[in-house]
Amino acid sequence: MELFDFIEIKVPAKPEYVGMVRLSTSGVANRMGFTYEEIEDLKVAISEAMTNAVTHAYGKEEDGEVTVGFGVYPDRLEVMVADHGGSFNLSEVKEKIGPYEQTETIENLREGGFGLFLIDALMDKVEIKNDYGVIVLMTKYLHENEVGIDDDQISTTQ
Amino acid sequence: MIMNLEVEVLEEGSTTNVLLIGEIDAYTVPKLKEALLPLTEREGQLVEVNLERVNYMDSTGLGVFISALKSTKEHKSELHLIGLQDRVKRLFEITGLDSIIAIDSKVRGGN
Numbered sequence A: 001m002e003l004f005d006f007i008e009i010k011v012p013a014k015p016e017y018v019g020m021v022r023l024s025t026s027g028v029a030n031r032m033g034f035t036y037e038e039i040e041d042l043k044v045a046i047s048e049a050m051t052n053a054v055t056h057a058y059g060k061e062e063d064g065e066v067t068v069g070f071g072v073y074p075d076r077l078e079v080m081v082a083d084h085g086g087s088f089n090l091s092e093v094k095e096k097i098g099p100y101e102q103t104e105t106i107e108n109l110r111e112g113g114f115g116l117f118l119i120d121a122l123m124d125k126v127e128i129k130n131d132y133g134v135i136v137l138m139t140k141y142l143h144e145n146e147v148g149i150d151d152d153q154i155s156t157t158q
Numbered sequence B: 001m002i003m004n005l006e007v008e009v010l011e012e013g014s015t016t017n018v019l020l021i022g023e024i025d026a027y028t029v030p031k032l033k034e035a036l037l038p039l040t041e042r043e044g045q046l047v048e049v050n051l052e053r054v055n056y057m058d059s060t061g062l063g064v065f066i067s068a069l070k071s072t073k074e075h076k077s078e079l080h081l082i083g084l085q086d087r088v089k090r091l092f093e094i095t096g097l098d099s100i101i102a103i104d105s106k107v108r109g110g111n
Helices: A015-032 A034-056 A088-097 A115-122 B031-039 B057-076 B085-093
Strands: A005-012 A067-073 A076-083 A124-131 A134-141 B005-012 B015-024 B046-057 B078-080 B101-103
Touching: A005 A015, A015 A034, A015 A067, A015 A076, A034 A067, A034 A076, A034 A115, A034 A134, A034 B005, A034 B057, A115 A124, A115 B057, A115 B085, A134 B015, B005 B031, B015 B031, B015 B057, B031 B057, B046 B085, B057 B078, B057 B085
Parallel strands: B015 B046, B046 B078, B078 B101
Antiparallel strands: A005 A067, A067 A076, A076 A134, A124 A134, B005 B015
């Protein structure tokens, strides 16, 4: 079995904790040797997943929690953001994501929905599970051990 | 490290300068929305948002600027974003929003 370190953070499903998780992400990624640009990408991607989880929990009676897990591997960082609240309609969400198309009118332009698109653009691999609550699993590889990086990833290899 | 957002509004005739300082995320975005949207509701007004000192922004910020842009179309006003840091600018580029929102990464010289 592949050895890895695991760090878990549990925070209330409230917007004020998104920044705290972002700082923790920055700490873990920095420790692993990710570049400044990559750390910024990770911060946005994880904040987006947190925002989804928090928005999702909003308005629910019970006090929700979001669990963030960091799997630290020699060649990559895996981040899991789990919201144990309800679930959402995944196919519906997938239909809504994507960049702005020139053919869309400004009036019809969606104000949300760029979150998952950004996660997908900024991470190397994204998986979403939607059984009990929503779990977003995101992977970003370290450069030195470039393995299986998506073709759409901008190469910054020296 | 600033974990909040400061919004400073300065009116100069038909131009409203909005200076943002800090981070735009799910926590700070309601404050931005509340301050920015009413400014776009005056006909002929140019709302210039200076993002020079915004060191973090995510899709919650994109959402507010889209709302503001819609509001300018409705009220015949204008929205300009200036002084964007590379990281912030990149989000507009990835999402294709740089083609519909007036963006300039440089800040114009003082008057």
